[in-house]
Every structure is written in structure tokens, then in C-alpha cells.
Amino acid sequence: xxxxxxxxFDFREDGRDGAARATTVTxxxxxxxxxxFMPVGTLGTVKAMRPDILxxxxxxxxVLGNTYHLYLRPGLEVIGLHGGxxxxxxxxxxxxxxxxxxxxxxxKDLRTIREDGVEFQDHISGSRHFxxxxxxxxxxxxxxxxxxxxxxxxxxxxxDAAYMKESMxxxxxxxxxxxxxxxxxxxxxxxxLQGGTDPGFRRQHIEELCELPxxxxxxxxxxxxxxxxxxxxxxxxxxxxxxxxxxxxLMGVGTPENLVECIGRGVDMFxxxxxxxxxxxxxxxxxxxxxxxxxxxxxxxxxPLDEGCACYTCTHFSRAYLxxxxxxxxxxxxxxxxxxNLTYYLDLVGDAREAIxxxxxxxxxDEFYARRHQNGAxx
Amino acid sequence: xxxxxxxxFDFREDGRDGAARATTVTxxxxxxxxxxFMPVGTLGTVKAMRPDILxxxxxxxxVLGNTYHLYLRPGLEVIGLHGGxxxxxxxxxxxxxxxxxxxxxxxKDLRTIREDGVEFQDHISGSRHFxxxxxxxxxxxxxxxxxxxxxxxxxxxxxDAAYMKESMxxxxxxxxxxxxxxxxxxxxxxxxLQGGTDPGFRRQHIEELCELPxxxxxxxxxxxxxxxxxxxxxxxxxxxxxxxxxxxxLMGVGTPENLVECIGRGVDMFxxxxxxxxxxxxxxxxxxxxxxxxxxxxxxxxxPLDEGCACYTCTHFSRAYLxxxxxxxxxxxxxxxxxxNLTYYLDLVGDAREAIxxxxxxxxxDEFYARRHQNGAxx
Numbered sequence: 001x002x003x004x005x006x007x008x009f010d011f012r013e014d015g016r017d018g019a020a021r022a023t024t025v026t027x028x029x030x031x032x033x034x035x036x037f038m039p040v041g042t043l044g045t046v047k048a049m050r051p052d053i054l055x056x057x058x059x060x061x062x063v064l065g066n067t068y069h070l071y072l073r074p075g076l077e078v079i080g081l082h083g084g085x086x087x088x089x090x091x092x093x094x095x096x097x098x099x100x101x102x103x104x105x106x107x108k109d110l111r112t113i114r115e116d117g118v119e120f121q122d123h124i125s126g127s128r129h130f131x132x133x134x135x136x137x138x139x140x141x142x143x144x145x146x147x148x149x150x151x152x153x154x155x156x157x158x159x160d161a162a163y164m165k166e167s168m169x170x171x172x173x174x175x176x177x178x179x180x181x182x183x184x185x186x187x188x189x190x191x192x193l194q195g196g197t198d199p200g201f202r203r204q205h206i207e208e209l210c211e212l213p214x215x216x217x218x219x220x221x222x223x224x225x226x227x228x229x230x231x232x233x234x235x236x237x238x239x240x241x242x243x244x245x246x247x248x249x250l251m252g253v254g255t256p257e258n259l260v261e262c263i264g265r266g267v268d269m270f271x272x273x274x275x276x277x278x279x280x281x282x283x284x285x286x287x288x289x290x291x292x293x294x295x296x297x298x299x300x301x302x303x304p305l306d307e308g309c310a311c312y313t314c315t316h317f318s319r320a321y322l323x324x325x326x327x328x329x330x331x332x333x334x335x336x337x338x339x340x341n342l343t344y345y346l347d348l349v350g351d352a353r354e355a356i357x358x359x360x361x362x363x364x365x366d367e368f369y370a371r372r373h374q375n376g377a378x379x
Numbered sequence: 380x381x382x383x384x385x386x387x388f389d390f391r392e393d394g395r396d397g398a399a400r401a402t403t404v405t406x407x408x409x410x411x412x413x414x415x416f417m418p419v420g421t422l423g424t425v426k427a428m429r430p431d432i433l434x435x436x437x438x439x440x441x442v443l444g445n446t447y448h449l450y451l452r453p454g455l456e457v458i459g460l461h462g463g464x465x466x467x468x469x470x471x472x473x474x475x476x477x478x479x480x481x482x483x484x485x486x487k488d489l490r491t492i493r494e495d496g497v498e499f500q501d502h503i504s505g506s507r508h509f510x511x512x513x514x515x516x517x518x519x520x521x522x523x524x525x526x527x528x529x530x531x532x533x534x535x536x537x538x539d540a541a542y543m544k545e546s547m548x549x550x551x552x553x554x555x556x557x558x559x560x561x562x563x564x565x566x567x568x569x570x571x572l573q574g575g576t577d578p579g580f581r582r583q584h585i586e587e588l589c590e591l592p593x594x595x596x597x598x599x600x601x602x603x604x605x606x607x608x609x610x611x612x613x614x615x616x617x618x619x620x621x622x623x624x625x626x627x628x629l630m631g632v633g634t635p636e637n638l639v640e641c642i643g644r645g646v647d648m649f650x651x652x653x654x655x656x657x658x659x660x661x662x663x664x665x666x667x668x669x670x671x672x673x674x675x676x677x678x679x680x681x682x683p684l685d686e687g688c689a690c691y692t693c694t695h696f697s698r699a700y701l702x703x704x705x706x707x708x709x710x711x712x713x714x715x716x717x718x719x720n721l722t723y724y725l726d727l728v729g730d731a732r733e734a735i736x737x738x739x740x741x742x743x744x745d746e747f748y749a750r751r752h753q754n755g756a757x758x
Contacts, residue, residue, distance in 0.1 A: 044703065048710040052691065074678075074703035081679055082697065090695040280710075299453075300460055312431065316469040318461065324423065324453035331427040331659075331713055 006188040009215045011247055017361040019239060019266040022353045025216075025247050027146035028186040029086065029094045032061035034247065034268035035349045035356075037259065038096060039342050040276060042066045043073060044089045047276050048334040049342070051090045057312060058342045059350070061093060062146070064271045067139050068100035071129075072122050076142045084144030096271070097145040099136045099178075099192075101152045102220075102252070113153065115170065133177035141184045148182075149218065150175040152192040157225040164201055168194050172208050179212060188215035190249060196221055197230040199237055206241045216247035219267070223252040232261050239266030256285055256348055260368050263352045264361065270349070275341035280334045282326045285344045289377030291319070293337065297376055298323045311343035312336075385567040388594045390626055396740040398618060398645040401732045404595075404626050406525035407565040408465065408473045411440035413626065413647035414728045414735075416638065417475060418721050419655060421445045422452060423468045426655050427713040428721070430469045436691060437721045438729070440472060441525070443650045446518050447479035450508075451501050455521045463523030475650070476524040478515045478557075478571075480531045481599075481631070492532065494549065512556035520563045528597065529557040531571040536604040543580055547573050551587050558591060567594040569628060575600055576609040578616055585620045595626035598646070602631040611640050618645030635664055635727055639747050642731045643740065649728070654720035659713045661705045664723045668756030670698070672716065676755055677702045690722035691715075 010026035014033070023034045039046045039054065041063045046054055054060045065085055074088075082088035085095055104111055104120050111120035117132030133151040140148035152171040155164060175191050182189060191214035195201035210217060219238050222231045235250060242248055249269035250262050259270055275285060282293040286306035291298070293305075301319035313322070313336040325333035348368075355364035373379055389405035393412070402413045418425045418433065420442045425433055433439045444464055453467075461467035464474055483490055483499050490499035496511030512530040519527040531550040534543060554570050561568060570593035574580035589596060598617050601610045614629060621627055628648035629641050638649055654664060661672040665685035670677070672684075680698040692701070692715040704712035727747075734743035752758055 043707045043709060044700070045709050045711045050691065050711070050714065073707055074699065078679060078699055078703065081681060081699065088697070088700050300457060302460060312429065318467070320453065320457055320460065321423070321467050324457065328422045328452055330422060330424050331710055332424045332429070334710055335429065335714065
């Protein structure tokens with residue numbers, strides 16, 4: 001097994017309440033406290049957010065970068081010239097990068113899976129590329145990621161058992177190759193658990209992977225179209241079997257409800273495009289549910305988006321003004337709604353952490369549901 | 380003549396160097412120091428800029444709002460509900476609003492000029508509206524503008540003498556009606572001088588208008604397609620004839636060169652969409668000229684946009700990264716380039732003020748030209 005390990009990585013549990021836990025993770029660019037939500041910075045920017053505002057106002061502790069997208073644009077040469085992704089994008093806190101696997105496998109008709117890796121044509125120029133486990137580790141090391149993700153296949157919901165079995169076995173081989181491909185001692189590496197929503201497959205892949213010396217583990221293959229309950233059941237089964245001494249990251253999830261439910265089931269880390277993407281579509285997450293700011297009902301509404309929120313948007317602007325900005329396609333609408341949505345997500349996980357440390361997570365969860373869907377907010 | 384005057388308006392000259400002058404203007408929402416550039420906030424937002432950043436970082440002292448656009452969207456009812464434009468857009472410093480005349484006259488085929496006012500169909504829904512001098516004052520009073528502009532006709536460059544004469548006479552009548560239509564004692568009112576680039580007409584309109592009790596005067600009818608030299612000559616002729624004890628505002632101008640030249644000819648106030656609009660098109664103004672950030676030449680350029688600039692953009696990001704953001708159509712590109720361009724414009728007028736107060740405006744102007752068009756920057 002590998003000679004290279006991450007020398008700066010540290011993980012400790014700060015408290016636990018039922019299955020929910022509060023932990024502190026240390027990586028090359030500092031620490032972050034869980035449960036945590038990681039804003040998505042696909043192309044080297046969390047869309048519509050200045051990095052200093054992300055730190056000072058949103059209190060983001062770690063962001064996610066997309067290996068596939070950054071590899072294509074601006075490309076490794078440009079990022080390498082800057083000294084890495086942190087330096088290029090002006091972000092000095094931790095960064096987690098995905099492996100590109102999820103994006104590559106989304107290119108359904110444009111990719112071919114081989115034992116060695118995946119050949120694909122990119123979605124921009126149509127050029128041919130070949131991603132192998134070794135290649136995606138090399139890319140993530142150029143990015144200078146604090147937490148790299150192993151290269152896996154994420155099969156769509158509903159594949160047959162034979163395919164799932166073959167895919168899982170190949171993913172295991174690929175992930176082992178990722179461990180062996182590391183050269184930097186300041187980049188942690190997480191393994192990714194597949195197996196869909198089938199308990200048997202999940203259990204099998206967890207057993208195969210969790211004996212390997214990854215710094216943490218991600219639950220992959222969810223949020224791909226399955227029902228919420230199937231997701232929750234799979235998460236519950238997974239966290240029970242995953243090692244307690246390493247971080248647990250649920251990839252690509254989710255709604256505020258998803259976060260609360262999965263924190264309650266022992267997940268530490270989340271990422272999702274929902275708060276940022278939906279903000280740009282005028283959908284704001286509030287303590288009372290979703291406010292679709294374009295709706296006529298808000299045209300004369302002088303209240304803030306979310307009475308309980310202390311963000312710049314909620315302390316300075318009315319729903320009526322935000323609606324005006326959104327309808328006039330003003331960039332400021334995206335800025336203000338993104339700021340609010342991310343603040344809401346980070347407040348949510350921060351409040352969950354406090355509740356866990358205070359031993360009142362169940363009450364936190366009850367309060368969360370009790371406030372939903374009032375004052376014009378929708379599910 | 381009018382019973383109502385602006386009780387809070389104050390103007391004093393702080394210094395003079397040749398024709399260039401430094402002044403302090405006091406209006407309902409505070410003071411601003413000239414020469415000043417006013418960022419344009421057409422629809423109740425300076426595009427891509429949070430108001431707090433406009434104050435704290437750009438050091439903007441006054442912004443411009445567009446009466447025509449705000450009247451259409453979100454409309455007076457919504458703005459009135461908020462208590463005015465300042466409250467709605469979260470801006471507590473001075474606001475100057477145009478009269479809507481320029482926009483209405485731009486609707487060439489959709490408007491009819493009558494003695495009473497202008498009937499027009501708006502550019503959004505095509506609905507019919509009628510703007511009179513009284514109406515535009517009423518609108519600007521609902522907006523709560525610190526400086527309202529009188530309703531004028533801005534004829535395009537090259538109209539014949541007969542039309543210009545008729546138009547100027549009507550504008551004079553309209554502006555007198557504006558003075559009489561005021562009801563608020565906290566809103567200053569500026570007159571607008573027309574007359575194209577013909578010295579005779581200019582002189583005539585200045586003589587007609589400048590005896591009226593406006594709080595300040597604007598040079599209108601320029602930046603409509605005439606040559607720079609014609610603009611400069613008209614400005615020079617105008618400022619020599621305009622009263623020295625009131626602010627001089629050159630409407631819709633212009634490039635950094637235009638500002639330096641017209642400050643040297645005695646103009647105090649400027650507004651223009653160039654720094655904000657061009658920022659969104661990836662054209663950045665720097666001490667060395669225009670940097671078109673999309674150009675391939677910047678793909679590996681690790682330098683800031685402008686070495687001499689202390690803005691967040693220039694102190695944190697490379698040209699290569701900005702180019703990447705711009706090409707990937709990231710909103711952050713608009714945010715960062717707008718922040719830089721406005722900072723550059725406000726720095727420019729601030730430096731001009733310092734030079735005037737130090738009696739070294741001619742040297743300032745020479746230095747400005749000496750640094751242009753180096754390091755990849757274009758005219």
C-alpha cells in the first residue's frame with residue numbers, strides 16, 4: 001500500500017448526540033468544524049460571491065472545486081502558474097475537490113469506460129481526454145486540494161445488479177490506484193463508497209473500501225434520482241458501518257431537510273449546488289421554506305427574505321426590492337440571493353453543531369420542521 | 380417665480396487651479412466633494428455592486444438614478460412604499476436623478492413632443508405615458524432625489540438651426556415650469572443647458588437659463604455623437620459663462636480622458652455608464668489605458684489589472700484569473716471588473732481634486748497622459 005500519506009490531516013470528535021456528531025477536521029489550509037456545508041465553486045469561484053464575503057459574512061470554512069471543470073477551464077497550466085487553485089481564486093481556507101468522476105460519467109454518450117480509466121469528449125470543445133485514477137490525483141495535486149477525492153464510477157439509479165457489481169469492483173481497483181498515485185504529503189484523500197440504494201451492495205462496498213487508509217470517506221451514488229427515504233435509509237446503513245474515527249461526507253446533498261435528516265444520521269460534510277444555483281433562479285431558502293422571489297405576492301412585501309437571518313441581504317433589503325432586481329435581471333439579485341442562501345445553509349449547519357454539542361439535536365430538528373411553510377414560503 | 384426652494388442645499392468652492400476647481404456640495408443626504416464621478420444606478424442598483432462596497436471600497440459619494448427606468452420598474456407605488464429610492468436600494472448618501480428626458484427622446488419612433496410635454500410608449504410593455512415638467516418633478520420627489528434634474532429636450536447631434544431654436548425655447552419654458560412645480564424643500568433642482576455644439580445657441584441658452592434660481596446647472600446635449608474637440612470647446616465656452624457660485628455638471632460624460640479634460644475646463648460633476656457597462660463587457664480602465672480582459676495575451680498574465688490600484692480586484696486577482704472568469708461567463712467577472720473600473724474613476728477624480736487643491740493640476744494632467752497605453756493596455 002501507499003508510501004505517501006497526508007501528514008497534516010487530523011480528525012477529532014467534539015461531541016455526539018445520538019448518531020449526530022460534531023467534529024473538527026484539520027487539513028493543510030486550516031481547520032473546519034462539522035457538520036459543515038461546502039459551497040460549490042465549480043470553475044474556481046463560488047458563483048456571484050467574492051471570497052472575502054464568503055469568509056467574513058457567510059462564514060464558509062471550506063469550498064468545493066470541480067476537477068473536471070477546472071481541468072478544462074482555465075486548465076492546469078494556468079492554475080499551476082498561480083501556484084494552485086487557492087492562490088488563483090483568492091481563497092486561503094480549505095478546498096475539497098471532486099475527482100471529476102461524476103462529471104465524466106454524466107457525459108453519457110461521450111465517454112467509454114475501460115479498466116484503465118475513462119475516455120471522454122468534453123462538453124465545451126468536444127476534445128478527447130483520458131482520465132485514469134493516476135491522472136485525477138495528478139490534477140488534484142496541481143490544484144493543491146486540501147482534500148482530494150478518489151476516482152470512482154457513479155452509476156445512475158436503477159442499473160441492474162450485474163452492472164453494479166462490476167462497477168463497484170472496478171471502482172475499488174481505481175480507488176486503490178488513487179492511494180498509490182499520491183505524491184504530496186499535504187493533500188488528504190477521501191475514498192468514495194458506491195453501491196446504490198441496495199443494502200447488500202452498500203455493505204459490501206463499505207467493507208471493501210473502509211479497510212483502506214483513506215483520510216475520510218464519502219457516501220457517493222446518492223442524490224441521483226432516488227426517493228428521499230431511500231437516501232436516508234442508505235445513509236443510515238452507511239454511517240453505522242463507516243469508521244467513526246474518520247470524516248463522513250455525503251456528496252451532492254441537498255435540501256435543508258436533507259441536511260437536517262442526514263446530520264441526524266451521522267454525516268459530517270455536505271456539498272450541493274442548490275443554494276447557489278437556486279439563488280440565481282430567484283429561489284431563496286428561508287427558515288420558513290422556499291421563497292420564490294419572482295412571485296407577484298412579493299411585489300409590495302417590505303419584509304426581509306427571512307426575518308431570522310442576519311445576512312446583509314436580509315438586514316438591508318425588502319422582498320419587493322429583491323423581486324424588482326430579479327425581474328429586471330439585475331446581477332445584484334444573484335449576488336444578494338446567493339449571499340442569503342449560503343448564509344442560511346451555513347447558519348443551519350452551525351446551529352445543528354451547537355445543538356449536537358448541547359445534546360439537544362432532537363429539539364433542533366423539531367424546531368426546524370415547526371417553522372416551515374409560513375408567510376408565503378413554499379415547501 | 381417659485382415659492383419652494385431647497386433649504387438644505389449648500390455650495391462652496393474649496394480651491395481653484397486655472398479653470399479647474401474643487402468644491403463641496405451639501406444636499407439632503409450629506410455632502411460630496413468635487414470633481415466627482417457619479418456611478419449610474421439605472422434601476423435602483425449600480426449594476427453588480429453592493430451599496431456598502433460602493434461606499435466602503437469605491438468611495439462613491441453620490442450615485443445617479445434614472446427617472447424613466449424607475450418610473451416603469453418597479454414603479455412609483457413600490458418605491459413610495461419603501462419611503463423613497465434611498466430606502467429601497469439601501470443607499471444613504473446623495474442621489475441625483477435625471478429627468479427622464481434623455482431616455483424619452485431616445486424612443487425616436489415611440490414619442491410625440493407637444494408644448495405640454497411628451498407622449499411616449501415605453502420600451503418594455505409599449506404602454507402609453509405622458510411626461511410633463513410637472514410630472515417629472517412629481518416623480519423625482521417621490522423618489523426622494525437629493526438633486527432633481529429639470530425636464531428638457533436633448534436634440535440629437537446635427538439637427539438644423541430652426542429645430543434647435545424651437546427646441547431650446549420649449550426647453551426653457553419646460554424648465555421654468557419645473558421650478559414652479561417643486562413642493563419638497565429637501566430636493567435640489569438643477570437646470571439643463573442645451574444648444575448643441577453651436578457657440579451662438581449655447582451662449583443664448585446659458586443666458587436664458589442661468590438667470591433662473593436653479594441650485595446648479597448641467598451641460599446637456601453633449602456626448603451624443605460629436606467629436607471630442609467639439610465637446611471640449613463647448614464645455615469651455617459653457618463653464619466660462621455659467622455662474623461660478625453653483626455646481627456644473629456635464630451629463631453622460633465620459634472616458635477618463637474626457638473627465639481630465641473637462642475638469643481642466645471647470646466641470647464639477649460627471650456621470651456615465653462606461654465604467655460599469657464596459658466592466659461587464661470585460662473592458663477595464665487602468666492607469667495605462669484599456670485592458671480588454673478577454674484577449675489571449677492575458678491568458679498567462681499573473682499581474683493585476685492595474686499595478687497602481689488598491690481595489691480588492693487588483694490586490695487579490697490576476698489578469699489570467701479575471702480572463703478565465705470572463706470567458707466562463709462567471710458573474711464574479713462583472714463584480715470584480717465593475718469594482719475596479721469604478722474605483723479607478725473615483726480615484727481619478729479624487730486625485731484631480733488633490734492636484735487642484737495643491738495647485739498642480741497641469742502636472743496631474745501631464746502625468747495622466749504620460750502613463751497611457753503601456754503593458755498591453757490600449758487607447
